[in-house]
Amino acid sequence: MTATAAKIDNPLLIGRGLPPFGQIQPEHVVPAITQVLAEVHDRLTHLEETATPTWEGLMVPLQRLQDRLSWSWDIVEHLMAVKNSPELRQAHETMQPEVIKFWVRLSQSQALYAGYQELAEQRDRLSETQQRILDATLRDAELVGVGLTGATRERFNAIQMELADLGTRFSNQVLDATKAYSLILTDPAEIAGLPPSLLAQAAQAAREAGHPDATAAAGPWRITLDMPSFMPFMQHSQRRDLRETLYRAMITRAATGEWDNQPLIDRILSLRLEMAQILGFDNYADLSLFRKMAPNVAAVDALLESLRQASYEAAIADLEALRQFAREQGAVEADDLQNWDLSFWSERLREAKFAFNTEELRPYFPLEQVLKGLFDLAHRLFGVTIVAADGQAPVWHPDVRYFQVKDESGQPIAYFYLDAYSRPAEKRGGAWMGFCLNRDRHQENGVWTLQLPVAYLVCNQTPPVDDKPSLMTFREVETLFHEFGHGLQHMLTTVDETAAAGIRNIEWDVVELPSQFMENWCYHRSTLLSLGKHYQTGDPLPEHYYQKLLAARTFMSGTAILRQLLYSWVDLELHARYVPGGPETPHQVRDRIAQKTAVLPPLPEDRFLCSFGHIFAGGYAAGYYSYKWAEVLSADAFAAFEEAGLEDEGAIAQVGRRFRDTVLALGGSKPPMEVFQAFRGREPDTTALLRHSGLLPAAA
Numbered sequence: 001m002t003a004t005a006a007k008i009d010n011p012l013l014i015g016r017g018l019p020p021f022g023q024i025q026p027e028h029v030v031p032a033i034t035q036v037l038a039e040v041h042d043r044l045t046h047l048e049e050t051a052t053p054t055w056e057g058l059m060v061p062l063q064r065l066q067d068r069l070s071w072s073w074d075i076v077e078h079l080m081a082v083k084n085s086p087e088l089r090q091a092h093e094t095m096q097p098e099v100i101k102f103w104v105r106l107s108q109s110q111a112l113y114a115g116y117q118e119l120a121e122q123r124d125r126l127s128e129t130q131q132r133i134l135d136a137t138l139r140d141a142e143l144v145g146v147g148l149t150g151a152t153r154e155r156f157n158a159i160q161m162e163l164a165d166l167g168t169r170f171s172n173q174v175l176d177a178t179k180a181y182s183l184i185l186t187d188p189a190e191i192a193g194l195p196p197s198l199l200a201q202a203a204q205a206a207r208e209a210g211h212p213d214a215t216a217a218a219g220p221w222r223i224t225l226d227m228p229s230f231m232p233f234m235q236h237s238q239r240r241d242l243r244e245t246l247y248r249a250m251i252t253r254a255a256t257g258e259w260d261n262q263p264l265i266d267r268i269l270s271l272r273l274e275m276a277q278i279l280g281f282d283n284y285a286d287l288s289l290f291r292k293m294a295p296n297v298a299a300v301d302a303l304l305e306s307l308r309q310a311s312y313e314a315a316i317a318d319l320e321a322l323r324q325f326a327r328e329q330g331a332v333e334a335d336d337l338q339n340w341d342l343s344f345w346s347e348r349l350r351e352a353k354f355a356f357n358t359e360e361l362r363p364y365f366p367l368e369q370v371l372k373g374l375f376d377l378a379h380r381l382f383g384v385t386i387v388a389a390d391g392q393a394p395v396w397h398p399d400v401r402y403f404q405v406k407d408e409s410g411q412p413i414a415y416f417y418l419d420a421y422s423r424p425a426e427k428r429g430g431a432w433m434g435f436c437l438n439r440d441r442h443q444e445n446g447v448w449t450l451q452l453p454v455a456y457l458v459c460n461q462t463p464p465v466d467d468k469p470s471l472m473t474f475r476e477v478e479t480l481f482h483e484f485g486h487g488l489q490h491m492l493t494t495v496d497e498t499a500a501a502g503i504r505n506i507e508w509d510v511v512e513l514p515s516q517f518m519e520n521w522c523y524h525r526s527t528l529l530s531l532g533k534h535y536q537t538g539d540p541l542p543e544h545y546y547q548k549l550l551a552a553r554t555f556m557s558g559t560a561i562l563r564q565l566l567y568s569w570v571d572l573e574l575h576a577r578y579v580p581g582g583p584e585t586p587h588q589v590r591d592r593i594a595q596k597t598a599v600l601p602p603l604p605e606d607r608f609l610c611s612f613g614h615i616f617a618g619g620y621a622a623g624y625y626s627y628k629w630a631e632v633l634s635a636d637a638f639a640a641f642e643e644a645g646l647e648d649e650g651a652i653a654q655v656g657r658r659f660r661d662t663v664l665a666l667g668g669s670k671p672p673m674e675v676f677q678a679f680r681g682r683e684p685d686t687t688a689l690l691r692h693s694g695l696l697p698a699a700a
């Protein structure tokens with residue numbers, strides 16, 4: 001076979017259009033990616049030598065060469081998540097380091113950086129969208145140290161290497177410390193209150209840990225610090241002494257002995273500070289916020305403080321309600337509730353208040369009905385029509401559906417795949433929206449063409465069994481709405497420059513706006529009733545369930561908000577004001593912040609920072625606040641519909657079109673505050689979030 005023939009035979013080399021999933025096999029990955037990488041390295045070298053500082057001479061060819069690699073590699077990444085196999089994993093592992101090397105080379109290219117700078121000098125010739133893309137490109141290049149030279153550059157690179165290594169060690173040590181601890185229960189008196197699902201899981205964990213005869217009924221039972229074991233134990237165990245033991249183990253995880261993360265925390269914080277200062281920032285928080293919507297640390301502080309003031313009293317009342325309830329149940333600990341009692345008593349109170357089981361709702365939410373209700377909502381709000389297009393695109397599994405999105409005039413504007421069901425053997429857990437194709441207007445051989453966006457919506461719900469359709473829990477319905485919200489932003493974009501179309505080039509702390517916005521509609525009465533119909537009888541969801549869902553939404557919300565504020569503020573404080581080696585240790589910083597954000601203070605030996613992987617081993621450093629930041633925006637956006645009148649179809653259609661034409665359409669082409677103001681007519685406000693959380697009186 002000649003090289004040319006091999007090239008044509010490999011479906012991962014097509015480089016455009018929908019992926020031919022039916023033909024792609026793991027053995028295609030290594031030859032295709034090797035060939036594409038060689039090609040893009042050559043093209044990059046050529047571009048570095050010949051680029052002219054114009055949009056067409058630099059940014060367009062740069063985009064095209066990135067697209068060349070992304071088209072092939074993104075398919076591999078997608079299949080890793082939905083059609084995993086040992087062969088694919090092996091191929092992915094072989095090529096991933098090479099792919100990363102290419103992106104590092106591109107991001108640190110001095111020649112390209114010089115080109116961006118020259119282009120920036122004539123920015124007036126560029127469109128607003130192009131300017132924003134160029135600014136982001138320049139900024140990203142600077143943040144990876146491209147502007148540094150000599151010893152400074154060497155030091156910067158050494159810090160990057162060490163930080164990457166420290167992050168990996170941090171999360172490995174959390175894993176190892178978690179693995180090393182377990183509570184083996186052998187006496188039936190020790191399992192009082194535990195639900196059957198936890199007992200089954202704990203017996204299985206015991207069998208895997210050298211108790212081959214363990215059974216759910218007779219034990220032994222092995223409880224661990226993994227969330228799926230720890231959380232239900234804390235919620236249901238009637239043995240207060242064991243709850244305390246497990247709780248204390250949890251808060252001192254990875255804080256002593258061979259897996260002690262404390263020295264790593266100190267080192268990470270001081271390296272981040274040094275790195276930020278090399279790049280010209282005062283501290284790491286300033287660096288982190290440089291690429292976010294939040295303008296500065298003071299703005300984040302102000303948001304956190306306003307949420308704190310609104311939720312603190314409510315959290316005190318939550319604790320008092322738990323005490324009162326425990327007293328009524330005759331609990332000896334009622335007047336001395338400790339940290340290890342809170343989950344237990346919240347669960348008891350929740351059961352007493354909203355006596356229903358999540359399983360009971362499933363028959364009312366068959367997938368087909370939920371999709372019908374969701375598509376109908378999209379039609380009412382945004383004027384788009386969604387129709388089945390199965391068979392028009394190759395799929396990676398027979399259960400995967402394909403849909404077309406049309407605008408008011410009936411023109412197709414986007415497509416999406418829906419991979420709804422759980423397939424544990426080959427599919428990752430969780431739910432997500434991914435890009436298959438991005439909207440892109442570009443010239444090909446002198447002719448302008450438009451590539452329509454195509455999204456992947458992936459969930460993990462119960463598959464149909466026998467003649468029963470897929471029946472969803474309410475949480476799964478919310479998840480589908482959430483991912484669909486991300487999908488809408490990807491699909492309803494009107495931006496033609498692909499680097500700013502859809503979700504691309506949107507600041508990290510606003511990406512959750514459309515997704516959380518869509519979740520609100522699950523609590524909108526007529527929308528929920530249009531989704532919720534019994535799969536056998538067609539009966540609507542009974543009113544009492546709707547009322548309980550509404551009430552459960554705000555249960556203990558003051559406490560929940562306060563906990564997020566503690567995490568957000570500790571993160572911000574450690575990256576903005578903490579002085580490595582100074583008068584306060586990181587744990588003392590935590591204690592100081594807990595004084596204003598925790599109704600029950602942490603124990604003196606609490607070392608939760610040692611397992612706070614989000615900020616020490618993940619991407620959330622000086623960014624944990626983003627959860628709340630985006631929630632303020634999404635709640636405030638939904639409030640625009642409430643103000644217009646949720647039962648007034650004409651009014652919500654009008655506001656819906658405005659949401660579509662701003663938040664959903666403009667993508668990363670404009671600053672997020674400008675986009676939000678274009679929709680809302682003013683800056684965001686926390687009132688709606690507080691009202692939805694039950695912390696303010698309901699709207700009149």
Ligand code: ZN
Nearest residue numbers: 482486512515
């Ligand atoms: Zn999301």
